[in-house]
Amino acid sequence: MKNIHIIEHPLIDHKLSILRNKETPMHEFRRLLDDIGLLMTYEVTRSLETEPVEVETPVGKAVCNRLAKPPVLVTILRAGIGMLGSFMQMLPESPVGFLGMQRNEETLQPESYYSKIPSAARTHPVILIDPMLATGGSAGDAVAHLQANGVEEIVFVCLVAAPEGVKALNARYPNLHIYTAALDDRLNEHGYIVPGLGDAGDRVFGTGVDDIR
Numbered sequence: 001m002k003n004i005h006i007i008e009h010p011l012i013d014h015k016l017s018i019l020r021n022k023e024t025p026m027h028e029f030r031r032l033l034d035d036i037g038l039l040m041t042y043e044v045t046r047s048l049e050t051e052p053v054e055v056e057t058p059v060g061k062a063v064c065n066r067l068a069k070p071p072v073l074v075t076i077l078r079a080g081i082g083m084l085g086s087f088m089q090m091l092p093e094s095p096v097g098f099l100g101m102q103r104n105e106e107t108l109q110p111e112s113y114y115s116k117i118p119s120a121a122r123t124h125p126v127i128l129i130d131p132m133l134a135t136g137g138s139a140g141d142a143v144a145h146l147q148a149n150g151v152e153e154i155v156f157v158c159l160v161a162a163p164e165g166v167k168a169l170n171a172r173y174p175n176l177h178i179y180t181a182a183l184d185d186r187l188n189e190h191g192y193i194v195p196g197l198g199d200a201g202d203r204v205f206g207t208g209v210d211d212i213r
């Protein structure tokens with residue numbers, strides 16, 4: 001596996017331990033996802049380009065650095081919405097795009113149902129957000145869609161990744177960098193991440209109580 005950045009921090013680990021718990025209710029799941037997203041933005045944005053800017057302070061002139069090109073945020077519906085707010089909070093100048101994708105439960109292939117990408121994505125770096133990287137089909141097709149629309153610079157951010165998904169993205173996009181809070185063990189026979197946290201979309205939005213173990 002390559003180009004995988006596992007963001008390790010005691011606060012992230014602590015919050016993830018509560019988030020993964022099957023007893024954690026929806027409202028707390030949402031809040032924890034938001035908290036972890038906020039902590040992750042710090043590392044995910046570390047290599048963004050800056051440019052000098054002269055600022056008049058109340059006392060004198062200061063040469064500061066500002067983002068040369070605020071990134072465009074693109075989130076994969078639905079579960080990506082759970083992490084979007086934290087990135088929007090830290091990057092208030094960023095335009096936001098949406099890709100609607102849903103895995104077919106039998107084939108595990110992603111099906112695309114919506115796309116709205118800001119034109120700035122063609123000239124600015126894009127941060128693609130989805131909490132779960134399982135087989136890698138959804139993230140891979142999302143990258144393909146962005147590239148087909150002229151997007152050149154993409155990083156992918158998730159909360160939990162499976163080795164299968166990382167390898168699939170590595171094979172399809174050797175230069176794509178992947179940021180995650182955790183790299184888990186494997187996928188089960190239903191394509192769910194083990195130990196994972198279950199179905200992220202269902203846990204954020206309170207749908208579905210299927211047995212996925």
Ligand SMILES: O=P(O)(O)OC[C@H]1O[C@H](OP(=O)(O)OP(=O)(O)O)[C@H](O)[C@@H]1O
Pocket residue numbers: 076077078079080101102103104108110130131132133134135136137138139165191199200201202
């Ligand atoms: O790596 P993959 O095997 O493609 O699986 C990951 C995808 O599955 C989940 O979405 P899901 O299809 O459940 O849609 P939802 O967010 O609407 O629940 C998740 O949010 C990813 O988009």
Ligand SMILES: O=c1cc[nH]c(=O)[nH]1
Pocket residue numbers: 079132134191192193194196197198199200201
């Ligand atoms: O474990 C998984 C795999 C795909 N999608 C999820 O929400 N969870």
Ligand SMILES: [Mg+2]
Pocket residue numbers: 079199200201202
């Ligand atoms: Mg889901």
